[in-house]
Amino acid sequence: MNSITKTAQQNAELLQKDQQFVWHPYSSLSDPIPAYEVVSASGVYLKLADGRELIDGMSSWWCTIHGYNHPVLNQAAKDQIDRVSHVMFGGITHAPAVELCEKLVAITPSGLDKVFLSDSGSVAVEVAIKMAFQYWISQGQTQKSQLLTLRSGYHGDTFAAMSVCDPKTGMHHMFDQVVNKHHFAPAPQTGVYEEWNEEDIAEFTEIISTRSDQLAAVILEPIVQGAGGMRFYSPHYLKRVRELCDQHNVLLIADEIATGFGRSGKLFACEWAGISPDILCLGKAITGGYMTLAATLCSEEVSRGICEGEAGCFMHGPTFMGNPLACAVANASIDLLLSSDWQANIQRIETLLSAQMEVFSALDSVDEIRVLGAIGVIQMKEPVNLAEIQKKFVAEGIWVRPFGKLVYVMPPYIISDRELTTLLRGIYKVLA
Ligand SMILES: *Cc1c(COP(=O)(O)O)cnc(C)c1O
Numbered sequence: 001m002n003s004i005t006k007t008a009q010q011n012a013e014l015l016q017k018d019q020q021f022v023w024h025p026y027s028s029l030s031d032p033i034p035a036y037e038v039v040s041a042s043g044v045y046l047k048l049a050d051g052r053e054l055i056d057g058m059s060s061w062w063c064t065i066h067g068y069n070h071p072v073l074n075q076a077a078k079d080q081i082d083r084v085s086h087v088m089f090g091g092i093t094h095a096p097a098v099e100l101c102e103k104l105v106a107i108t109p110s111g112l113d114k115v116f117l118s119d120s121g122s123v124a125v126e127v128a129i130k131m132a133f134q135y136w137i138s139q140g141q142t143q144k145s146q147l148l149t150l151r152s153g154y155h156g157d158t159f160a161a162m163s164v165c166d167p168k169t170g171m172h173h174m175f176d177q178v179v180n181k182h183h184f185a186p187a188p189q190t191g192v193y194e195e196w197n198e199e200d201i202a203e204f205t206e207i208i209s210t211r212s213d214q215l216a217a218v219i220l221e222p223i224v225q226g227a228g229g230m231r232f233y234s235p236h237y238l239k240r241v242r243e244l245c246d247q248h249n250v251l252l253i254a255d256e257i258a259t260g261f262g263r264s265g266k267l268f269a270c271e272w273a274g275i276s277p278d279i280l281c282l283g284k285a286i287t288g289g290y291m292t293l294a295a296t297l298c299s300e301e302v303s304r305g306i307c308e309g310e311a312g313c314f315m316h317g318p319t320f321m322g323n324p325l326a327c328a329v330a331n332a333s334i335d336l337l338l339s340s341d342w343q344a345n346i347q348r349i350e351t352l353l354s355a356q357m358e359v360f361s362a363l364d365s366v367d368e369i370r371v372l373g374a375i376g377v378i379q380m381k382e383p384v385n386l387a388e389i390q391k392k393f394v395a396e397g398i399w400v401r402p403f404g405k406l407v408y409v410m411p412p413y414i415i416s417d418r419e420l421t422t423l424l425r426g427i428y429k430v431l432a
Pocket residue numbers: 120121122123125154155156157221226227255256257258283284
């Protein structure tokens with residue numbers, strides 16, 4: 001690994017400027033919590049400025065599935081930089097984007113045939129919602145202007161995305177008065193492998209059947225609810241949602257920004273239920289964590305509905321749409337994933353997480369343990385003190401970033417059994 005270590009003084013100066021000038025995610029500049037400076041990263045290890053190495057349990061928020069500094073992804077980025085890093089997408093096209101869109105159509109659930117590229121997950125969600133609204137406007141059904149979603153969901157930080165995040169756990173409740181009002185059904189209660197009980201979807205059924213004339217779409221995270229609660233739910237629920245959407249003429253948007261590309265044990269979480277949404281959002285792991293890129297796929301029916309309407313086109317076009325560098329790395333990352341035995345690998349991680357996390361349930365402070373695919377969740381009885389616990393994790397040589405009562409890991413798929421054991425032992429030591 002690259003050995004750029006810094007003196008204690010250089011490190012302190014940088015952190016001082018960081019606190020003076022730089023906003024971090026959900027952070028205060030008045031009472032800042034010191035951040036850790038990363039100088040390089042390789043495999044599952046983050047290297048700090050003081051020379052310490054941490055095992056990354058977060059895959060940098062679901063993204064770095066192949067680990068850091070991967071030679072294949074490095075090469076793809078370098079090759080593309082020497083051709084063209086960026087070019088506008090209006091009136092111009094290029095091989096990396098065409099290859100990526102063809103690939104995404106091929107690997108996602110059937111019926112998703114058209115791809116809109118954008119630059120972040122939240123924007124992919126905005127695009128999905130706008131597609132649904134424009135579809136109904138184009139059909140002359142302008143009253144279909146509401147969304148139905150699930151509690152404990154998370155769909156991003158921009159305004160339309162915020163409006164469908166859980167009003168309490170979704171981090172945006174203070175904007176209640178500012179965001180558009182939509183409909184919320186209770187979070188599904190039936191676990192992935194638990195027996196289905198139709199009661200679980202009763203309130204959802206009630207809302208969709210009484211409000212279908214106003215509903216443009218249902219938007220949800222299939223099987224795994226991420227940042228709104230780290231919850232897993234029954235594929236039957238998702239199947240019933242698909243049936244109810246068809247029955248009541250409401251579009252279904254699946255947000256697979258966190259679950260896409262293998263994380264839940266299926267390439268896409270919709271496969272758990274064997275369903276296809278009308279619109280699908282992808283992001284996070286799409287480039288293996290190298291570049292910011294996202295995609296919104298839709299059915300032929302949705303794209304035709306939009307394009308044959310009054311506007312004659314879909315009304316969206318980000319500046320960095322289809323960035324060639326990002327597309328080239330995405331192609332390399334997806335090829336790398338598909339050419340590996342990724343299913344066996346996720347299964348290996350799931351088995352190890354399940355076996356080694358059992359001991360956590362015996363801790364007084366722990367409420368519940370949940371594992372699905374390469375995701376392990378420890379739900380605490382009380383919210384953790386982030387600043388304090390973060391320091392302790394770093395002292396154990398691991399990078400874990402809890403929120404609220406949730407301490408969780410979703411490591412890079414390349415993590416070895418030994419590294420995963422070290423990660424979990426470190427968490428156990430700190431929680432115990
Ligand atoms: C992270 C996430 C988003 C938002 O993506 P950004 O790239 O942070 O804008 C949306 N939906 C889900 C399910 C996510 O996990």
